[in-house]
Amino acid sequence: MSLVELLIMALRTITAKPLRTLLTMLGVIIGVGSVVTLVAIGQGTSAQIEKQYEGLGTxxxxxxxxxxxxxxxxxxxxxxxxxxxxxxxxxxxxxxxxxxxxxxxxxxxxxxxxxxxxxxxxxxxxxxxxxxxxxxxxxxxxxxxxxxxxxxxxxxxxxxxxxxxxxxxxxxxxxxxxxxxxxxxxxxxxxxxxxxxxxxxxxxxxxxxxxxxxxxxxxxxxxxxxxxxxxxxxxxxxxxxxxxxxxxxxxxDELIKAKKEASSTLTNQLISVACISLLVGGIGIMNIMLVTVSERTREIGIRKSIGARRLHILLQFLAEAMVISGLGGILGLALGVGAAWLWPLMNPTQPTVVSLNIGLYALGFSVLVGIVFGLYPANQASRLKPIDALRFD
Structure with missing residues (x-):
């Protein structure tokens, strides 16, 4: 089974229950959005500090x-x-x-x-x-x-x-x-x-x-x-x-460095708090995937009885966890960019600088969260014996 087929199958499965999928992604969305917004505010503050001091000469x-x-x-x-x-x-x-x-x-x-x-x-x-x-x-x-x-x-x-x-x-x-x-x-x-x-x-x-x-x-x-x-x-x-x-x-130079360090320290502390939302989102993904394994036990038994190997089942459920976290990351990235754009409109003295690299890192981390927290449910599904799965009611 190719990667494209796995992703298509995962998309069909998670879109069958859109509300549950959205609620599952919520922690990832908030986490990624918060990280992108806070980094944009922090980098905007650093740029503003540098501009102010440059205006006073060197x-x-x-x-x-x-x-x-x-x-x-x-x-x-x-x-x-x-x-x-x-x-x-x-x-x-x-x-x-x-x-x-x-x-x-x-x-x-x-x-x-x-x-x-x-x-x-x-x-x-x-x-x-x-x-x-x-x-x-x-x-x-x-x-x-x-x-x-x-x-x-x-x-x-x-x-x-x-x-x-x-x-x-x-x-x-x-x-x-x-x-x-x-x-x-x-x-x-x-x-x-x-x-x-x-x-x-x-x-x-x-x-x-x-x-x-x-x-x-x-x-x-x-x-x-x-x-x-x-x-x-x-x-x-x-x-x-x-x-x-x-x-x-x-x-x-010392003034600029001190101001930037203070701003960076505060930003990093806030980002650490925002990352907790990603971990909570990962726990939510694990929880819902365990429920999904329980709901689809007979399906797993049928697939195994007609030749599906353990690796196929493992990859199928792992792909679903990755797609859920990946989509959550994309929505969170869009939320973060939007919030970073709106922030200066509400606070004219506080500019923001959106970093593409941080956005990609946050997106990649959200996918990693899906892999880490989806691995256990996927492994549980792949280890089910066909005879036991088919008897499950």
């Missing part, structure tokens, strides 16, 4: 400052003096507060992320101004209470009106809006510059009491200078905090 260094004992603060002026070194081009220290209460003149209280920084922040984060201006050195020097707001924040607070020259109340402190940013999208840390409000660091620490510098963005002149710049800032911060426990420095 010479970015990020220093996270936690402090050490009494040495918990870094002096702004001392930090900025590092710009005179040839290996460091730009420094943008940052203090921030998520969920600050912001109120425009005619609007109710709204929560926004407020960032205190200097004039270098725009170039480091690759931002552009749509209206007005960005921060200037004088704003930092004279602690001017001015603010540059993101495009989304401008729409929320001022609607269609012109925000330039208007007043904002940030946690009760009055700031004048001097600029509006062009739409940017999400930052590398997952927040959006579009819904942020940027004020001078000196005003943020004094007037708004947002604390000391906890992050500093540094740019080296070229990618080749990154290692030297990283060593320099490490040496400086070690001196300031007396050891290396008070800070953490990462360059662009």
């Amino acid at each position: 010479n970015l260094i990020v220093a996270n400052l936690n402090g050490n004992g009494r040495a918990t603060q870094i002096n702004y002026d001392n930090l900025m003096q590092l710009e005179i070194l040839p290996e460091i081009d730009t420094i943008a220290p940052v203090v921030s507060k998520a969920g600050a209460t912001v109120k425009a003149e005619r609007e109710s209280d709204t929560s926004f992320s407020v960032i205190g920084t200097n004039d270098r922040y725009m170039s480091v984060m690759k931002l552009s101004v749509a209206e007005g201006r960005f921060l200037v050195p004088a704003d930092q020097d004279f602690r001017n209470q001015v603010a540059v707001i993101g495009s989304e924040a401008a729409k929320t607070l001022f609607g269609l009106g012109n925000p330039i020259g208007q007043e904002l109340h940030i946690d009760g402190v009055v700031y004048e809006v001097v600029g509006v940013l062009k739409e940017k999208g999400s930052n590398t840390n997952g927040t959006s510059a579009d819904s942020s409000i940027i004020v001078p660091l000196s005003a943020a620490t004094r007037a708004s009491k947002m604390g000391s510098i906890r992050t500093a963005y540094l740019e080296a002149p070229t990618k080749d200078d990154v290692a030297t710049a990283q060593a320099t800032i490490t040496q400086y911060l070690t001196y300031q905090f007396k050891n290396e426990n008070g800070f953490r420095i990462q360059n662009q």
Whole structure:
């Protein structure tokens, strides 16, 4: 009996009871669909992370400052003096507060992320101004209470009106809006510059009491200078905090790798959970095939009595299990691709990337599940003796 004949016979058998077949395939369908969807989301997240960091250039260094004992603060002026070194081009220290209460003149209280920084922040984060201006050195020097707001924040607070020259109340402190940013999208840390409000660091620490510098963005002149710049800032911060426990420095490649590893770990954990559905589907296939063997005992006896060998019976039932799991895999693949296509429509900030290889692997694994869990029922059917099978009622 050829493979084509086996598959045709298996298709005829399983389509005779379509509802039971569909219910049997359900675990495989859900398992394969979940794997394809989760991998598409994970790869989309990785691609988005890489794109975000590439948009900031390849010479970015990020220093996270936690402090050490009494040495918990870094002096702004001392930090900025590092710009005179040839290996460091730009420094943008940052203090921030998520969920600050912001109120425009005619609007109710709204929560926004407020960032205190200097004039270098725009170039480091690759931002552009749509209206007005960005921060200037004088704003930092004279602690001017001015603010540059993101495009989304401008729409929320001022609607269609012109925000330039208007007043904002940030946690009760009055700031004048001097600029509006062009739409940017999400930052590398997952927040959006579009819904942020940027004020001078000196005003943020004094007037708004947002604390000391906890992050500093540094740019080296070229990618080749990154290692030297990283060593320099490490040496400086070690001196300031007396050891290396008070800070953490990462360059662009390290940031991308860390983000991707975190995303990959979460995706793999979710895929492991989804694979349980495939195993449950395999158990369902084994169960229904055992029932099928019981229902078709007389048929097996007749086939054996007219010359069918044990191998023929084994292959017949094994082919049925493979077809059930294979069809379930195909339907699951279609479900996964469809879900991956719909996901960005429901979550515009979360892209997906459908991988053909993962789809084929999931499909192949579903067929393997059919073979593994169908082997025992097929073996049971092939071992039936013709005389006993014909007597079965």
